[in-house]
Amino acid sequence: MKIKTITAALSSLAALGAALAPAPALASAEALIRAKCLPCHTEGDEGISRISQQRKSPEGWLMSVARMQIVHGLKVTDDERRTVVKYLADTQGLAPSETDGVRYALERRLNTVEQFESEQFTQMCARCHSGARVMLQRRPAEEWEHLVHFHLGQYPTTEYQALGRDRDWFGIALKEMVPELARTLPLQAEAWTQWQARAPQVVKGEWSMSGHMSGRGGFSGVMKVSAAKGKDLYALSFDGRWDDGSAMSGKGQALLYTGYEWRGDLVVDGTPMRQVFALEDGVLRGRMFLRDQDEIGADVVASLQQPGNSRVLAVHPAHLKAGMAAELRIVGSGLQGEVSLPPGVRLLETIRRSNAEVVLRVEAADDARGVHQVAVGEARGGTLAVYDSIAAVKVMPAFAVARIGGNGTPTAKVEARFDAEAWAAGPDGQIGTEDDFRIGFVPANWSVEPFDEVAVRDEDVKFAGLMDAASGVFVPGDAGPNPARRMSASNVGNLKVVAEVAQGAERLRGEGQVIVAPPRWNNPPIP
Structure with missing residues (x-):
């Protein structure tokens, strides 16, 4: 039973991706929490003990519910777990600014070398798991103290492992780390209050997309997003091509948590993939990776085709050798108006153009060099590097x-x-x-x-x-x-x-x- 639960709940992001299909006729999340959680947790003036005193990412709440299943025998169906995770991420999540700098953990950038200002935090918190796991949650002092006790109770050898046995680990954790975490990662924060009051972001429409996958190259295309049955659930389709000219396409669904946390589940050219993006002001940024091999993925940026959202996302290819002619694809949204090229780069031919893509034949002068912005009318943001030699x-x-x-x-x-x-x-x-x-x-x-x-x-x-x-x-x-x-x-x-x-x-x-x-x-x- 435990093995099945672990496989379903904690194998990469499979469990969270599966949340994209909401179950019919489920009890409300509030009713589920009362029925499933109150047998162990208590309810008082400040809400439900241990639960109401935390804020986390969707993945963080998923891990909490899964741990209740694995360690404490909580009985919930997959559909019930999805409903609860969605509710908690929406009502007790993190504002976009609170995830800045640590989104690499959500996006499965597993080769990131972490660096934190606090050396004590690095030694006490970021030696057994990523520091990002801590940075992606918020608690009051009492709840951080509970977490310290949990660590020592669940993992008694913590004090005797590397960077533990040479110090008073438990004393430092309670007397120094708890105040530091409560100060830097508090439950109550103006950023979260302001985010909860924000207007809903626009999601439906056509998104121009640009990406790069190590070992494969760059790609671009258009992702169409439409409403599906379920709150914050969207159907999506993607049509594009790799920089080498090969076609690529995909279909799937996406669920929006916390008003900006985009989690997509799609099949691209027969391969199941995940999307972990952050949505902000008509732009999606993040990573798209193979569901079963999360180390294989692409950095992605996309912009919505809507009034007032004119942007250049990227130029494919992003560099041009001096004295050479080449075909460039400018990818973005609202690409209307005159094309502005870097100094020394001459337009030879406009091959085709749309709001999402402008394809040009250009030539660079022998003395052209440097990194310069490329613009199309009011749309800006992309750059082109012109060089004479690689140093x-x-x-x-x-x-x-x-x-x-x-x-x-x-x-x-x-x-x-x-x-x-x-x-x-x-x-x-x-x-x-x-x-x-x-x-x-x-x-x-x-x-x-x-x-x-x-x-x-x-x-x-x-x-x-x-x-x-x-x-x-x-x-x-x-x-x-x-x-x-x-x-x-x-x-x-x-x-x-x-x-x-x-x-x-x-x-x-x-x-x-x-x-x-x-x-x-x-x-x-x-x-």
Whole structure:
């Protein structure tokens, strides 16, 4: 029973995505909470104990309800859980400003290296799970204190783990961390009060969309959104194309939590995908990723075609070499009026245009360079980099984690995906100054090397996985002991990621790192 519950509730975002189909004839959320929660929680002047004293993201509330099922034997159906999570996220959620800086956890950007101002917070809270999990909730001091007691009661070895046994962990947690959390992450906040009073945002209509997926490239298209049966539930369809000309299309549904938290569940070219976006002033921003491989995803921005929402989202491709001609696609909303190109870039031909896309044939002068804005009438926001030569290449991300898996085990492999980011030198021709500018992603030849002497000794290049030379996609090795390795170790490793970009006879080299780690056994909605 527990295994089934864990699988249904905590396997990536599957449970939350399934919330997109509201159940018919369900009791109201308030009635469900009273019937299912009050047998253990108490009700008083300040609401329901422990529940009314918290605010969280949709994923945070999902984890709370699932924990009640797993640990305390709460009996709810999937439909009942969806109804309760929707209600709690709407009435006790987070304002957009309260999720700023930590949305990477919601968007499954698992290679993010966290950095927090408070070193104590990093050591006390962000060493067993992400700090973002804490930052994505709000509580009063008493409730933060409850959370400290819960941690020590549920995980008694906390005091004896790394960064715990060398200090008075429990004393610091109660006397120092609780006041800090209550001050920086309070239950009552003006941002939430103001957000609850806001007017509903417009969702229905046609959205111009632009994105980039590591290992695959850029894409753009139009997402049509219409109302579906259910509060804040929408049907969506997407038609677009990759930058290499391949068509892409998809259909699905989306549910809007808290007035701005967009969660989509769709199938794109036969592949189930999720969307985790934030909606603000006619713009959606976030990430779209594979439902069953959340490390494979795209950064996405979209804008609604409506009066007063003229924007340039992106230019595809985002860079142009001096002295060369190319076809550019300007993607955005309300693209009406004259096209303004960077200095030194000449319009040769307008191939086609609409409110969502303007396709041009252009040519850059030999002396054109720099990053400049591209505008279409009143629509602004996109840029085009014009360069004469590449001075440096960076591997993005600079650090990534892949995980072994498969080989008859219940855990899948977790890939690592990289892009080669080109940079141009400033006017002095020297790279490494503040005048350098980003060109954008460029094709590269990819390989891996041992990261250090231990990796050489253990032959990590041979065993830890394979890098696709053309795409920058690293697929880790199989899980389990490997008799061919020293001491029959598993296929973990530490590798240097190398991107080589050809520029005439010159080969420019960028370096990154991938840690090939053990399987991912625990994969909650918020890491």
